[in-house]
Amino acid sequence: MLKLTTRQITALGEVQGTQFIARVTENFKLPEPLRSKHILLIKNGNQSDLPLGFRAYFYLQDDESVIGKHLAIENSFLLPQDQNYLNEGDILRFDPQRLALRTLYRKNSRHNGLLVTERCNNFCLMCSQPPKEANDSYLVAEWLEAIPLMNRDTGELIITGGEPTLLGDDLIILIRALKNYLPNTSIHMLSNGRNFSDFDFTKKVASIAHPDLMIGIPVYSDVSNIHDYVVQADGAFDETIRGIINLKRLEQKVEIRVVLHKQTYERLPQLAEFLARNLLFVDHIALMGLEMTGFTRHNLEDLWIDPIDYQSQLVQAVETLARYKLNVSVYNHQLCVLDKRLWPYNRKSISDWKNEYMPECEPCTKKTECGGFFSSATLRYSEHIEPFKV
Ligand code: SF4
Secondary structure (H helix, E strand, O other): OOOOEEOOOEEOOOOOOOOEEEEEEOOOOOOHHHHHHEEEEEOOOOOOOOOOOOOEEEEOOOOHHHHOOOOOOOOEEEOOHHHOOOOOOOEEEEEOOOOEEEEEEOOOOOOEEEEOOOOOOOOOOOOOOOOOOOOOOHHHHHHHHHHHHOOOOOOEEEEEOOOHHHHOHHHHHHHHHHHHHOOOOEEEEEOOOHHHHOHHHHHHHHHOOOOOEEEEEEOOOOOHHHHHHHHOOOOHHHHHHHHHHHHHHOOOEEEEEEEOOOOOOOOHHHHHHHHHHHOOOOOEEEEEOOOOOOHHHHOHHHHOOOHHHHHHHHHHHHHHHHHOOOOEEEEOOOHHHOOHHHHHHEOOOOOHHHEEOOHHHOOOOOOOOOOOEEHHHHHOOOOOOOOOOO
């Protein structure tokens, strides 16, 4: 698992300034006017004659003695080895006083998420990012600073939370900035959909006319009180369904996301029927394996079911959705526990920074086709992991 945050940083010289956001560069010859928005990444600690004017200097070398051979200049820091993944074009938030570093964006990754708030109006049993009440409006301000620094060829970004729509007009500003600075980038926003039951708010989002915005919204059951129980919010089902209908009325792209666990798997075939009959106009349906993080850890016994034990419901659901010509995918599953009839729908969906394989996978001949595990799966995973031999 990549460590996107660290505080294991050593200051090598005098430290100046407060927290800032900057892009990583390895270009020693970057024109001077651009340097204040860049951190110079030095992979070879023997380098001498460092150019001045960069916001900070990061050494990617674990041998301090080599660095000590030349004079450390102001705001130069030694990073721990687990930050060796950093590259040209990545964007970092760094607090030089607290020596706290967070990677906000990796240029070479397809899995960059913009966490825009940790507040939420649901309290889902399996929430991977448990909500917090604190005012975190500074997050949007940070992204508005980071977005202009992102690579113009970025393929996809994910807006995530908490619940992004709680930002209200700030969300509109954020999506508009994404459209203006990164017009060719697909935006996937994860939302519980409830605030789209407000038609005026939905109209504001639609009026941005983003060329490629998809909103991913969970529906956990065809029975309203089961959905409300899973998200721990009375009335959520009705608002979510109204939200989806409003979005489609305004020609916005919608994906339905269903997390599979003990509370949702039994009625999966009925849910598929419900979606096919009532929401046939949605753009994509993702049936997703459980991530063992956040609230899932606390509610494990109420949620965990070995994926091998819900294959018949999953096959039935996928076949129903496919029969209605809905675009359906299976996410976060391991090939060896997936019924072969589901393989054509299986996608490698786990974000690269938290995607791992278990020791059992070592000899498997299908490892490159298999999506593997969330790094958190060490807590619990299927007892039926069986490497393919041919
Ligand atoms: S053994 Fe591992 S790599 Fe092979 S299919 Fe199973 S989970 Fe995937």
